[in-house]
Amino acid sequence: MGRAPGGPAERSAALGLLSAEELAALSRTRLSLRRARAWAPGGHLSRRAGASLEFADHRPYQPGDDLRLIDWAVYARHRKLVTKVFSREVEAPLYLLLDCSASMGLGGKLLFAKRLAAALLFLAFRGGDRFGVYPFAAELLGSGKPRRGRASLVRAFQELLDLSPLGRTDLGQALAQWAEHAGEPGFCLVLSDFLAPGAQEGLRALRHGRHAVAAVQILASEDLNPPLLGEVRLVDAEEGRARPAVVGPAARRAYQENLRRWNQGLASTCEELGVALFLFLAEGSPVAAALTLARRWRP
Incomplete structure (x- = not known):
């Protein structure tokens, strides 16, 4: 068995969610939490610690x-006075908003989300970046400023281990509640099955906070293809309401078509708001999902 990177406390906490081999695989990848921000000319040219200036435009x-900051070469050619505009790369914290409502308990979705969150936290830790985990259901269930370092990582892993599915989802209220109290803009990933209303309102609130946002949809195989046939008793996972039903091929096709339209609506919402959308199956590898996000998400 491979040796997990980091100290004993980090390893003992992480091994509740990730194997030593998974941590070793993650240690070979870097999660870049840097954002380019426009730097308004007319001030001064001193550089802030940890920031780099790059030419962006005139x-x-x-x-x-x-x-x-006047570009004299442009003036010599065109007799026009133009000012150079730069962008500055600054560190941005990683915010993980994790849906732990009752529907996430189906098909291992919450376990996948917790393990994916642990992998992303580990990547941020390895990069020396700040991070925070914020569980939610009908409302926000956690708060606090993002922090960096080994002790913060261990606490975050323990918080993930303690999470269990509970209650209904209110994406609009929970995400807006977090956005209202969030501090500086950062990289915000929402881990949810997104099978409840409110995504548009919630994601819009995050974008209004100038965060780079990714909606990470986690579905189980039973969400896509429920193993139901004949006379069944359908129970709402979050409300607890139950009703009898007869499920045949036509009903299954109708369900799958409704799910397709629902997800199409989510995709349209994300495109409209400038939110990245990723879909992962709970039966897959959370580490592979984390590596996909690290490599493909470029806000």
Whole structure:
């Protein structure tokens, strides 16, 4: 068996969610939590610690702009005064908003989400970045500022281990509640099955907070193809209501068509709001999902 990176406390906590081999695989990947922000010219040229300036564009010169930022080469060619505009890469924290409502308890979705969150936290820790976990159901269930370091990682792993599915989902209320109290903009990933209303309102609230947002949809095989046939008793996982039903091929096809339309609506919402959308199956590898996010998500 491979040796998990990090100290004994980190390993003992992580092994409740991730194997030593999975931690070793994650240690070979870097999660880049840096965002380019426009830097307004006309101030000063000093660089902030941990930030780098890169040329982004030109704009017409305005009185008060720093003369050192005038592009004299452009002036020599076109007799126009233009000012250089730069972007600055700054560190941004990782925010993980994790749906732990009752529906996430079906088909191992919550376990997958917890393990995926652990993998992403480990990547952020390895990069020296700040991170925070914020569980929610009908409302936000956790708060606090994002932090970095080994002790924070161990606490976050323990919080994940303690989570269990409970109650109904209210994506709109929970995400808006978090956005209202969130601090600086960062990388915000929402881990949920997104099978309840409110995604549009919740994701819009996150985007209004100037966060880079990814909706990480986690579905189980039984969400896609419920193993139901004949006379059954359907129970709402979150409300507890039950009713008898007869499920035949036509009903199964109708369900799958409704799910397709629901997910199509989610995709349209994400596209409209500038939110990245990823879909993972709970039967898959959370580590592979984390590596996919690290490599493919480029806000």
